Amino acid sequence: MTDQQTDIFILGAGMVGSAAALSFAREGFTVSLIEANELPQWSESEYNLRVCAISAASERLLKNLGVWQEILARRVSPYEHMHVWDGRVSLDFDAADSGQAYLGHIVENNLINTCLIMQCQSQSNIRLLMPSRLSAMTWVDNCVQIKLDSGDEIRSSLVIAADGGNSQLRCLSRIKSDHHDYQQTGIVARVRTGLSHQNTAWQHFLVGGPLALLPLSDGSCSIVWSADSMRAKELLLLDDAAFSEQLANAFEHRLGSIEVLSPRAGFPLVLANARRYVKDRIILLGDAAHRVHPLAGQGVNLGFGDVAELSSTLLESVGHGRDIADPLYLRRYARRRRAEVSLMLAGMDGIQRIFTSRRRLVQKSRRFAMKMIDHAPPIKRFLVDRALGN
Numbered sequence: 001m002t003d004q005q006t007d008i009f010i011l012g013a014g015m016v017g018s019a020a021a022l023s024f025a026r027e028g029f030t031v032s033l034i035e036a037n038e039l040p041q042w043s044e045s046e047y048n049l050r051v052c053a054i055s056a057a058s059e060r061l062l063k064n065l066g067v068w069q070e071i072l073a074r075r076v077s078p079y080e081h082m083h084v085w086d087g088r089v090s091l092d093f094d095a096a097d098s099g100q101a102y103l104g105h106i107v108e109n110n111l112i113n114t115c116l117i118m119q120c121q122s123q124s125n126i127r128l129l130m131p132s133r134l135s136a137m138t139w140v141d142n143c144v145q146i147k148l149d150s151g152d153e154i155r156s157s158l159v160i161a162a163d164g165g166n167s168q169l170r171c172l173s174r175i176k177s178d179h180h181d182y183q184q185t186g187i188v189a190r191v192r193t194g195l196s197h198q199n200t201a202w203q204h205f206l207v208g209g210p211l212a213l214l215p216l217s218d219g220s221c222s223i224v225w226s227a228d229s230m231r232a233k234e235l236l237l238l239d240d241a242a243f244s245e246q247l248a249n250a251f252e253h254r255l256g257s258i259e260v261l262s263p264r265a266g267f268p269l270v271l272a273n274a275r276r277y278v279k280d281r282i283i284l285l286g287d288a289a290h291r292v293h294p295l296a297g298q299g300v301n302l303g304f305g306d307v308a309e310l311s312s313t314l315l316e317s318v319g320h321g322r323d324i325a326d327p328l329y330l331r332r333y334a335r336r337r338r339a340e341v342s343l344m345l346a347g348m349d350g351i352q353r354i355f356t357s358r359r360r361l362v363q364k365s366r367r368f369a370m371k372m373i374d375h376a377p378p379i380k381r382f383l384v385d386r387a388l389g390n
């Protein structure tokens, strides 16, 4: 049992929490990083079911944190094109149109997490406790006192909630979150297609929700099929052959036959935005602060955006001789992030609603807009730049 003082306490060593720990530690702060689960295990012989489309902005952060080279050396899949269609009208995005070599990289979640945690372990000013849980938290003068289930006590100037969508810290801090359940499940699996994926991220907007096929480096694809929860339940219960057939039909056989190579998993899809990102000495990051529909693959990219912005805010505040939890600086951080996150959440929610609408007028307007965008290179460049985080 120990009693320690730290600059920053982080609950949750997922992709966002471990990136935050590394970023703060590299700025010279002492960090305690607490994770409820065991170390993530990335394996070369098996693909992780969960993958992310990593934007250029997130890639820059991971480079600055010294982990991108390690990720590249293990396994990533750059994609150069995106093909989106709704049955009648399609829209194409090309990296070359924006003068880029690629639109992003598909990377397994546990690979990003493993590389970040390995780097955290090599940092002398990060104390990593896993598996470990928070059992109590009290506010005292100029710091927060935390008790862990191991009996350890930690006093910290700043407390970061990076403990995901069902954040325990957000609840303990009594921060409310606006929440919308899409009544959809995102089914993920790895599949092999009859035809080459052409380094393209494919997305078919079905009335029940979008179906994405994301290219992987061995020629297979990772799917994210967002379907009404009832339909998803049925799809998850099908045997592999029947599921593959349903999938190929839903994908309109654009890449020929489809064969499922992995088990399937389903994740409930919600839109959520905490009413406050900062309260006293508590800051919410990543999914603890906001959750977005996966249709444009922006969730963890927003979380990494939080990390980059908070790191520069803390550096600025301490550089000006202020307290690490100076409310003026933290409020400025929260304002900046809210503007960026709200725009993304509203944009993704709008797209999701427009594409799942059964109203003919909405469908006609959508197809008209898609045609317009497809013939307007400057709008496409703008959209690509936004998605890349440029």
Ligand SMILES: Cc1cc2nc3c(=O)[nH]c(=O)nc-3n(C[C@H](O)[C@H](O)[C@H](O)COP(=O)(O)OP(=O)(O)OC[C@H]3O[C@@H](n4cnc5c(N)ncnc54)[C@H](O)[C@@H]3O)c2cc1C
Binding pocket: 011, 012, 013, 014, 015, 016, 017, 034, 035, 036, 037, 051, 052, 053, 054, 132, 133, 134, 162, 163, 164, 165, 167, 168, 186, 187, 188, 224, 267, 285, 286, 287, 288, 294, 296, 297, 298, 299, 300, 301, 302, 303
């Ligand atoms: C189907 C699907 C597809 C997606 N695709 C993309 C994509 O292409 N691109 C993209 O950017 N995003 C995508 N996302 C979103 C992305 O997965 C999340 O935004 C991201 O995982 C959030 O990371 P996080 O670290 O904030 O939270 P989490 O990944 O939830 O990590 C939280 C961590 O905290 C730990 N924890 C939780 N509670 C406690 C506790 N009480 N004490 C200690 N530790 C705790 C957990 O064990 C976990 O390690 C997708 C999401 C879904 C559902």
